Amino acid sequence: MQQADVAIVGGGPAGSAAGQAAASQGADAVVVEKGVPRADRDGPGPDSTDAAGILDYWVDIMDLGEPIPERVKHRDLTAAEFVGPTEALELTDTGIDASYPNFGFTMHRARLDDWLRERAENAGAEYRVGTAVADLESDLTGVPSHTLTLRDGTEIEAEYLILADGPQRTVTGQILDRWLSSDLVDQLASRKTNHIAYQEYRRLPEELFESDRIKFWWGYMPGHTAYPWIFPNDGTVARIGLTMPIGLDLEEIENREDYRLLEPTDERIPQGSTYIERLLDRLYPDYDLDDFPIVSDRGKSGGTETYPISSTRPIESPTEANVAIVGGAMGATSAFHEGGDHVAIRTGSIAGRLAALGALRAYNTEWHRAIGDEIRRNCVFADMVRGYQPDDWDRLFGLVSDIKADGRFSTHDAVYRGFYGAKLYGEYRWRKFGYRNGRYSQVREDDYAV
Missing domain, CATH: 3.30.70 (Alpha-Beta Plaits)
Known part of the structure; x- marks a missing residue:
């Protein structure tokens, strides 16, 4: 049986970031990736896809410590356009301060995955590509430990387990089934909510x-x-x-x-x-x-x-069992903003570093601190537009076009644009207040029976 300090399930952005962070802190980290082929990749890799790209402030959220290589990028962007049936809106500024000089960029997702893997392997993480997790057992007596049985027969025992298997939660689902109520598990079912x-x-x-x-x-x-x-x-x-x-x-x-x-x-x-x-x-x-x-x-x-694409609100992790759930598996990525690599990378990095330091109990607090503003904002916007019809989108885009200046939109300015603007602003503030102190989380750590 192979022994490791940290076992990571999934080699996408979250898993690779976790492997790199754990290995950089001196931990013996192994990343297990089932591997799927792509027409534009040599050899199997993560079941990844090209999403919209990376916005300017997302670069800061990722906190990679080095620039993303030019070979990963396709196009630098100056704007995003949102088109309704009769109204259209152009934004040339995300409205959030950022270090990246442009609006953002589109990218070659397979190259991003390969680069993140290179970073992890250069830091000392081991990759096992081409075999999936067949079984997962956890022993919570004394110091928690977890044993992964891979489809090729390999067994890996680790003190810390990081689950980065994406929105389908193929392996994460086993943990959720064991330690959450059936009602909560049903709310997270990928076939219903994604x-x-x-x-x-x-x-x-x-x-x-x-x-x-x-x-x-x-x-x-x-x-x-x-x-x-x-x-x-x-x-x-x-x-x-x-x-x-x-x-x-x-x-x-x-x-x-x-x-x-x-x-x-x-x-x-x-x-x-x-x-x-x-x-x-x-x-x-x-x-x-x-x-x-x-x-x-x-x-x-x-x-x-x-x-x-994950469409649940994010879930906290059962860190008392030395388990962290990151990226799409935790619901940090979102169908609302068509992307999630930035929060996947950041949550993976946080989990890997804390696991290597023996401080994983701080994971939920740390990811809330790091990406809470982004998650909270996206959850509020997604809730506000639930049930929108085509004419609702036209009205929204028309309002924003009227009040934005220099390509930038301030929600606060909406209150000065009549009843609809004031109503929109009030709803945003009320919903945001309701999600304070991490209440946007669909599952809290206390919900786990660990």
Whole structure:
């Protein structure tokens, strides 16, 4: 049986950051990654996907200690556009002070994963890629310890366990089933609460390619925080995709005729590829679909990828059992802002460092301190727009366009723009107050029966 100080399940951004942080503090850390192939990666790696990219202040949240290499980046960004059925909004400033000089950047996700792995291995962490966790046993008598049995028969025993297996929580679910009530476990079920995302790598005509901005269309398709997007990559290649809740029933959609990517003949929610074709047809009516060819050597498979996104509020960890849950597995990533690498990396780093120092009991306090403002804000915004119809998005974008200055928006200014602005500002403040002191967490540490 292999002995380790820290065992980490999952080799994505959170797991790699945990391995790097633990090894940098002198711990014997091993990262277990089942490994999946990608068309644009040599060899198996994390089941990763290209999300929107990294915003300026996200760089500071990650706290990597060194710049992200240029080879990881695709495009520096100057703006984000949010398009409603009749109103549109352009933001050229995130409104949060940041050290990064531009609005943000899009990136090559596989290269980010590979770079994070290099950092971890250079620090001394061991990677075991190509085998998954088949069983997990925990002994909580005396000093807690955890034994992982891998599918290749290897057993790894570690004092500290960091779970970074993403929003599907394949291994994390075993811990939750053992130590949480069935009601709480049911609330975290990935098939009920997660979103599903689909995207295609397509080459755009040069005259249509916008290299400096990411774009989102809200109110075009049904579902809470459901929207299509276009993100610029290298050359004139863009990722065109969408996110939507899992298991959405078309029969339950109100005012379905208001959603521009639905058609009267639809008998069920369209597939992702159908949504993308309809979006391109609506945006560029003078072009044919053949003018936007799929680039087959990108993404997971043939220029396409499908992946889950966490849509639960974050959960605290059972640190009394020497267990930390990080990144997507803890619900720190979000379908609302289409990204989560920044909070995944930060939570992984915190957990790895504290485990190596024998101080994992401080993990929940530390991650709240480090990313609490970001999580709290996203939870509030996601709650506020729940149930929005297409006309609600138009009204919101119209309000923000009216009051923003120099590409920057202050929620406080909304109160001076009539009843709707005051109501919006009041709701934001009230919901934010309700989530004070970490109350945005869906599971608190005391909920675990450890």
